[in-house]
Amino acid sequence: MTIVDEIKQFVENECKKPTSKYGYEPFTFHFIPMVTYAEKLANELGGDKEVILLAAWLHDIGSIIYGRENHQITGAKIAEEKLKEFNYAPKKINLIKKCILNHRGSIENKRNSIEEQIIAEADVLSNFDNIGGIFKAAFIYENKTQGEAKKSVKEKLERKWKQLHFEKSKKMVKPKYEAAMLLLK
Numbered sequence: 094m095t096i097v098d099e100i101k102q103f104v105e106n107e108c109k110k111p112t113s114k115y116g117y118e119p120f121t122f123h124f125i126p127m128v129t130y131a132e133k134l135a136n137e138l139g140g141d142k143e144v145i146l147l148a149a150w151l152h153d154i155g156s157i158i159y160g161r162e163n164h165q166i167t168g169a170k171i172a173e174e175k176l177k178e179f180n181y182a183p184k185k186i187n188l189i190k191k192c193i194l195n196h197r198g199s200i201e202n203k204r205n206s207i208e209e210q211i212i213a214e215a216d217v218l219s220n221f222d223n224i225g226g227i228f229k230a231a232f233i234y235e236n237k238t239q240g241e242a243k244k245s246v247k248e249k250l251e252r253k254w255k256q257l258h259f260e261k262s263k264k265m266v267k268p269k270y271e272a273a274m275l276l277l278k
């Protein structure tokens with residue numbers, strides 16, 4: 094197994110555990126689309142592809158194991174420990190940690206490398222493949238009515254669209270964004 098397969102399996106196993114803070118669903122509906130976008134962006138924009146794939150699989154591991162709060166910090170620590178078990182190159186581990194630490198929307202200004210930018214961008218892009226998950230959050234976690242949920246999902250996708258940095262990314266999800274705007278009008 095490659096290191097990427099090993100790490101993918103580690104993340105999937107953590108999602109399967111009854112202790113997973115959000116159950117198994119994030120693996121199917123967030124991790125898989127997120128990694129797919131990260132790989133597409135790596136092909137288009139460059140960067141160290143192995144680092145990008147590892148960071149993509151690991152970027153939300155802190156959230157699965159300990160919950161959403163500060164999950165960039167807990168996630169970077171878990172990633173470091175896990176990758177050290179495979180004797181992974183310290184320089185690459187450092188870059189993966191930076192990708193995880195800086196993937197959240199609120200810390201945009203700190204991203205210096207293409208790898209960090211791709212991880213944050215893929216995370217934003219994955220929203221356009223998971224409208225069900227955004228609705229679930231509105232209904233289940235935020236207790237919204239149908240009208241409120243529809244409005245908040247539309248606004249979230251509008252916000253995510255504006256967060257996209259690369260023209261290539263916009264091109265990838267434009268039909269989905271436009272379809273969503275039409276359906277949520």
Ligand SMILES: [Fe+2]
Nearest residue numbers: 127152153216
């Ligand atoms: Fe994420």
